[in-house]
Amino acid sequence: MKPIGTFGASAYQIQALQLFRGADSLRIAPLLKDCPIVLVEQGEVVADPQRARLYIVLRGALSVAADTRTGIADGTISKVLPGESVGEQAVLDDETNQASITALEQSELLVIESELAWQLIDAANGVARNLLRMLSFRIRAANAQLRRRQKLGEFYRQLSMVDGLTGLYNRAWLNDFLPQLVASAQATGQPLSLIMLDIDHFKKFNDSHGHLQGDQALRIAAQVLTGALRPTDFAVRYGGEEMMVVLPDTNLQVAETVAGRLCQRMRDAVVFDDMRLPLPHITSSFGVAALRAAQDESAFIAAADAALYRAKESGRDRVEVAK
16 A cells, blocks of 8 residues: 555545544544545455554445454455545454455545544544444445355255256155154144155166156156145155155055055156157056154164065065055
8 A cells, every 4th residue: 555645635625525424624634634545456355454444435435245253244245446445444443454355446545543533533423323334235245145155055954955857856855854744643643645656677678768758757757746746745755766756744545545646647647749759658556654653764664665665575566555
């Protein structure tokens, strides 16, 4: 930073600066008269790491990164334009400015030392009012940014729980939410049912038509599930060609009916239109279980899986219920 004069000898006007707008200029002018104006070149880092200072942009622009110390202070403003200031939090805390401040272009800055900033606050009530307004704005901006980050984090968390191929929930989702659904059902006494299904002869389908058509078969199966379920139900890709449907508030009899309907819809689904090719359709085997008293999620899944195994052993393309 290169000193190029003082504020009193410059043509800049006090009322053009946000911090002093509406404040008593007659009280402020004598205090600002000898304040230095410095020239900073594009890309030059601003701020003395040893002192708390207030910087007001007279010409040019500054880039301000986050204040890692508080997460709220000056860093919430990414760009500081003429008339705006940076460093208020450092002055109020009487600590060095932790934000990273860089000149976006050649700029002229008014430098106000911490002691003088307090004198200005004492000299004119308008300065304190403007300072509070600016800090309030920055806190609101920081809170809004935090909310956006939280929403974005939740979006990515939800995204990580969805299977990329089928659009169904994945095992990560199941590991997180099935225990909660089981605990809730056990606590309230509401029924909870589970359907496990496996696409029949899927290896043979892949070998006959290739993995791309195999992927298409998985997508078609997923569409069958999502198209036939209630908004309160959950469809999960458990692994490979094995999928799962979680049915809250559903007893075993209703779940068996749902599985039968899914079995028929799977049988009717067409993976590709060329009927001259073998295996244009897919079928699936289904195992159904209802949550029993004191049963945990592992035993619950095991019961549905055992029923699925019996369906496959009995000839596939059918529904079996847990015993």
